[in-house]
Amino acid sequence: MTTKPTPYPPHWENVADLRVFRTTAQEWEKLIVWRTDMRKRGWKLLKVSSEETEEVAIFGRTKTKE
Numbered sequence: 001m002t003t004k005p006t007p008y009p010p011h012w013e014n015v016a017d018l019r020v021f022r023t024t025a026q027e028w029e030k031l032i033v034w035r036t037d038m039r040k041r042g043w044k045l046l047k048v049s050s051e052e053t054e055e056v057a058i059f060g061r062t063k064t065k066e
Contacts, residue, residue: 007049007056016060019043028055 012018023031028048035045043059050056 004051007051008047008058012046012060015063016046017063018046019059021057021059022051022054023057024053025050025055028057 007020008018038059039045042061044061045057046060047058048055
């Protein structure tokens with residue numbers, strides 16, 4: 001199994017909690033309810049891109065100071 005490169009700039013990790021979601025274009029269209037739920041929980045869709053046969057979506061929310 002090969003590790004895929006991180007689909008976002010490294011400095012994003014300093015300021016945000018990030019979630020990377022990979023799926024097919026057809027499945028992505030079916031996940032509208034899930035995407036809405038993520039937004040309600042404070043996650044923002046930061047970037048969507050295509051890699052080969054996958055759609056790659058990056059969700060993030062600002063890190064809280066501990």
